[in-house]
Amino acid sequence: MAAxxxxxxxxxxxxxxxxxxxxxxxxxxLQMLQDEGGTPGFVAEVVTLFCDDAERIIAEIATLLExxxxxxxxxxxxxxxxxxxxxxxxxxxxxxxxxxxRQLCQEKSRDGCLMALAVVRNDFxxxxxKFQTMLQVVPYLFFLVFDLxxxxxxxxxxxxxxxxxxxxxxxxxxxxLKFITRYIMARSYAGSF
Amino acid sequence: MRPDERKxxxxxxxxxxxxxxRVLAVDDDxxxxxxxxxxxxxxxxxxxxxxxxxxxxKMLRENRDMFDLVISDxxxxxxxxxxxxxxxxxxxxxxxxxxSVNGETKTVMKGITHxxxxxxxxxxxxxxxxxxxxxxxxxxxxxxxxxxxDIYEECNKPSNADSDHAHGHVTCGSPDxxxxxxxxxxxxxxxxxxxxxxxxxxETDDPSAPKKPRVVWSVELHRKFVAAVNQLGIDKAVPKxxxxxxxxxxxxxxxxxxxxxxxRLYLKRLSAVASQQVSIVAALGGRDPFLHMxxxxxxxxxxxxxxxxxxxxFTPHGLINSPRNNxxxxxxQRVSASKSIQTVTGGHALNHSICDANKYHLSSPGNQQGNLxxxxxxxxxxxxxQPKWIQEETDDLSTIFSGNGLANSGMSATLQxxxxxxxxPQELVECTQVKVGSQPSVLTPSVSSGHLEGxxxxxxxxxxxxxxxxxxxxxxxxxxxGLPIHGLFNNSCATKLGATSSASTxxxxxxxxxxxxxxxxxxSSFGSTMLLPPDTEQKYLNxxxxxxxxxxxxxxxxxxxxxxxxxxxxxxxxxxxxxxxAHHSISQRWNNSSSNNSNIGARMIGQPSSSASTxxxxxxxxxxxxxxxxxxxxxxxxxxxxxxxxxxxxxxxxDGLLNSxxxxxxxxxxxxxxxxxxxxxxxxxxx
Numbered sequence: 001m002a003a004x005x006x007x008x009x010x011x012x013x014x015x016x017x018x019x020x021x022x023x024x025x026x027x028x029x030l031q032m033l034q035d036e037g038g039t040p041g042f043v044a045e046v047v048t049l050f051c052d053d054a055e056r057i058i059a060e061i062a063t064l065l066e067x068x069x070x071x072x073x074x075x076x077x078x079x080x081x082x083x084x085x086x087x088x089x090x091x092x093x094x095x096x097x098x099x100x101x102r103q104l105c106q107e108k109s110r111d112g113c114l115m116a117l118a119v120v121r122n123d124f125x126x127x128x129x130k131f132q133t134m135l136q137v138v139p140y141l142f143f144l145v146f147d148l149x150x151x152x153x154x155x156x157x158x159x160x161x162x163x164x165x166x167x168x169x170x171x172x173x174x175x176x177l178k179f180i181t182r183y184i185m186a187r188s189y190a191g192s193f
Numbered sequence: 194m195r196p197d198e199r200k201x202x203x204x205x206x207x208x209x210x211x212x213x214x215r216v217l218a219v220d221d222d223x224x225x226x227x228x229x230x231x232x233x234x235x236x237x238x239x240x241x242x243x244x245x246x247x248x249x250x251k252m253l254r255e256n257r258d259m260f261d262l263v264i265s266d267x268x269x270x271x272x273x274x275x276x277x278x279x280x281x282x283x284x285x286x287x288x289x290x291x292x293s294v295n296g297e298t299k300t301v302m303k304g305i306t307h308x309x310x311x312x313x314x315x316x317x318x319x320x321x322x323x324x325x326x327x328x329x330x331x332x333x334x335x336x337x338x339x340x341x342x343d344i345y346e347e348c349n350k351p352s353n354a355d356s357d358h359a360h361g362h363v364t365c366g367s368p369d370x371x372x373x374x375x376x377x378x379x380x381x382x383x384x385x386x387x388x389x390x391x392x393x394x395x396e397t398d399d400p401s402a403p404k405k406p407r408v409v410w411s412v413e414l415h416r417k418f419v420a421a422v423n424q425l426g427i428d429k430a431v432p433k434x435x436x437x438x439x440x441x442x443x444x445x446x447x448x449x450x451x452x453x454x455x456x457r458l459y460l461k462r463l464s465a466v467a468s469q470q471v472s473i474v475a476a477l478g479g480r481d482p483f484l485h486m487x488x489x490x491x492x493x494x495x496x497x498x499x500x501x502x503x504x505x506x507f508t509p510h511g512l513i514n515s516p517r518n519n520x521x522x523x524x525x526q527r528v529s530a531s532k533s534i535q536t537v538t539g540g541h542a543l544n545h546s547i548c549d550a551n552k553y554h555l556s557s558p559g560n561q562q563g564n565l566x567x568x569x570x571x572x573x574x575x576x577x578x579q580p581k582w583i584q585e586e587t588d589d590l591s592t593i594f595s596g597n598g599l600a601n602s603g604m605s606a607t608l609q610x611x612x613x614x615x616x617x618p619q620e621l622v623e624c625t626q627v628k629v630g631s632q633p634s635v636l637t638p639s640v641s642s643g644h645l646e647g648x649x650x651x652x653x654x655x656x657x658x659x660x661x662x663x664x665x666x667x668x669x670x671x672x673x674x675g676l677p678i679h680g681l682f683n684n685s686c687a688t689k690l691g692a693t694s695s696a697s698t699x700x701x702x703x704x705x706x707x708x709x710x711x712x713x714x715x716x717s718s719f720g721s722t723m724l725l726p727p728d729t730e731q732k733y734l735n736x737x738x739x740x741x742x743x744x745x746x747x748x749x750x751x752x753x754x755x756x757x758x759x760x761x762x763x764x765x766x767x768x769x770x771x772x773x774x775a776h777h778s779i780s781q782r783w784n785n786s787s788s789n790n791s792n793i794g795a796r797m798i799g800q801p802s803s804s805a806s807t808x809x810x811x812x813x814x815x816x817x818x819x820x821x822x823x824x825x826x827x828x829x830x831x832x833x834x835x836x837x838x839x840x841x842x843x844x845x846x847x848d849g850l851l852n853s854x855x856x857x858x859x860x861x862x863x864x865x866x867x868x869x870x871x872x873x874x875x876x877x878x879x880x
Binding site for chain 1: 221225227229231234235266293294315317318319
């Protein structure tokens with residue numbers, strides 16, 4: 001089924017990201033937050049925020065390093081900020097690169113910083129590409145299509161159930177709806193892909 | 194009975210206190226801020242965020258009672274995090290938690306010395322955030338009840354009705370006597386503490402109308418005081434010299450003198466108890482009560498809490514909290530320090546070691562280790578040991594609280610012993626709270642309720658309407674049965690959270706959703722509401738309208754339905770931007786809606802099914818359409834179409850919904866029964 005294939009793809013992507021050390025358990029926590037907490041799109045939002053913010057910081061650092069006299073304290077502040085962002089989102093590799101960058105800032109070496117900046121940029125772009133791929137795949141996977149037709153056919157059954165047992169109705173009905181949902185999902189994905 | 198009522202109310206409130214706690218998060222990094230906000234919402238706190246310290250300060254200054262806790266980043270462009278920390282601590286006396294990706298010892302130390310309650314490292318884990326509410330509780334207890342407890346112990350020195358106590362202390366157990374102690378307290382206040390007494394708002398007459406400026410003996414101040422005293426030598430310490438050493442402005446010699454007097458009494462008491470302490474403690478097993486500080490489960494945890502808090506108050510919060518958050522920084526040393534702290538009345542030496550610890554020189558590990566066992570033993574809930582232990586202790590507080598049973602008295606005694614020292618404001622407050630709560634709570638299965646009662650009892654006799662409001666608001670959300678009691682709520686946000694949590698779904702309404710709403714509806718409506726979702730026809734709207742539960746549907750329904758939405762969303766976690774957009778827009782409109790009637794619930798229920806039928810790609814437009822369709826049906830419905838579109842837009846998974854419903858069913862069985870067959874038949878009839 002197309003849905004399963006997509007899911008596999010996504011999982012493969014994520015596990016490769018983990019194994020390469022691009023993301024760490026914080027990212028897993030974010031995913032968990034989304035899955036268990038009922039905040040759809042949370043990971044997408046955070047990742048997008050991170051990408052934009054990191055882009056901005058990297059640009060700022062580049063500008064600072066181009067100055068004739070480099071203000072290393074400012075650079076350090078920016079790197080610190082980037083480190084914080086990447087830590088919050090779980091971007092492990094970028095975080096480590098930032099740590100090294102900070103050390104070079106302490107040494108106040110422009111060349112060293114430029115080199116470190118290049119490394120950070122590479123790592124960040126690499127991560128960003130993976131994130132974007134992930135974000136594109138996921139929406140298709142998790143979109144639910146609810147078919148009213150299906151529901152109406154089951155309506156009679158539901159009504160009877162409702163009437164017969166007061167207390168258990170919601171449980172039964174929702175079990176039913178769950179089944180229906182899954183069926184529809186499978187059907188729609190098979191149809192659309 | 195007032196105590197019983199209070200107990201129930203307090204219990205309910207206490208159960209819910211961490212839920213709905215209002216947190217202000219400040220961080221210039223948008224990613225961190227977003228993650229932090231989500232984590233806090235997951236912990237069921239109410240969150241406000243800002244990325245500028247100036248705005249944060251403005252928000253705090255506008256209304257002091259708006260927040261319970263502040264979390265701030267260390268590195269911020271417009272203002273240093275430490276500066277903000279100091280300002281907040283000074284002006285608003287709110288607990289502040291620092292946050293940083295930098296976990297170096299010196300930075301953490303700096304944070305603590307500036308008065309931070311805690312220092313968390315990024316990336317923040319949700320486990321760490323789950324416990325931050327204790328800082329709020331601790332601070333509330335310490336500032337509010339310390340003065341009262343001081344007075345209580347001083348004015349209740351004579352005979353104690355409780356035979357367990359060796360010392361004859363008057364038992365002012367019943368809350369009814371709160372009037373008397375308060376009167377005495379006032380006298381004492383006028384006699385002993387002329388100007389500059391602790392800044393407590395007592396609950397009774399003329400509590401917060403001091404004519405002279407009050408001095409808050411905060412942890413910092415007390416720390417400095419102790420440092421000065423130690424420097425001078427406990428025997429040679431005179432107020433004038435202490436004042437000079439402390440070098441704190443706006444502190445008068447009289448303030449220092451009265452504080453010194455209390456401190457001396459405290460030390461005397463501690464040394465008296467030390468010997469008994471050791472023997473009893475040695476006999477008991479070991480369990481780190483500190484870890485259970487936040488858990489009000491059972492007497493053991495209860496007592497552990499009291500004993501740990503009693504000492505914890507004596508030491509800087511940072512020391513206590515950092516073990517949990519900065520294990521790397523201080524490692525076991527801290528843990529042992531905190532444990533040693535738990536030997537509440539460990540003895541004079543122990544106290545001194547703790548005092549020294551105040552200077553961040555964690556006392557010799559050996560000392561701590563020795564105290565560790567004592568502390569742990571002490572904190573164990575061995576009721577048999579308790580009374581004996583308590584007898585040894587000076588227990589002014591015991592007079593206040595009469596033990597109803599052995600356990601109660603044990604608890605009380607524990608608390609009394611713990612809170613005997615006037616110089617341990619927090620522990621006094623906490624112990625008092627616990628104690629009062631414990632009396633009736635011992636008989637109740639949930640210690641938390643007892644604790645709550647204690648809190649309420651104490652607070653009723655003591656004080657601060659603001660604080661009690663804060664505590665009550667979240668607590669009143671749930672009755673013993675778990676159904677939210679909206680009527681008790683004034684704080685809509687708390688209500689909302691309570692409603693959400695009552696649905697027992699791990700849902701977190703966004704801040705948008707926390708709109709002020711009257712929450713009068715009972716939880717029962719939720720159960721009945723859930724019946725509707727399966728129905729796809731809009732005819733069921735009529736059902737909702739005709740439902741006798743109409744009133745109850747109200748907020749509760751809205752909340753539960755929102756929970757529904759979240760639950761559904763969580764299942765499939767749709768990540769499409771459009772969904773997110775729809776979600777937010779709907780949330781906004783939801784906020785704007787003010788109506789809460791059963792129709793909303795019914796319609797909301799009907800909506801999802803009908804809107805769900807729309808194909809996903811066109812979902813957004815469909816939502817609006819289907820929403821509009823329903824709008825005319827009900828005048829007061831802004832929320833319904835929004836909710837419906839919300840439901841349809843969000844990926845629906847019934848797993849979470851099912852769970853929530855099942856849970857609600859469990860909670861609302863009684864109400865479900867009330868539904869009766871008639872409702873169902875009408876349901877069928879509507880088809």
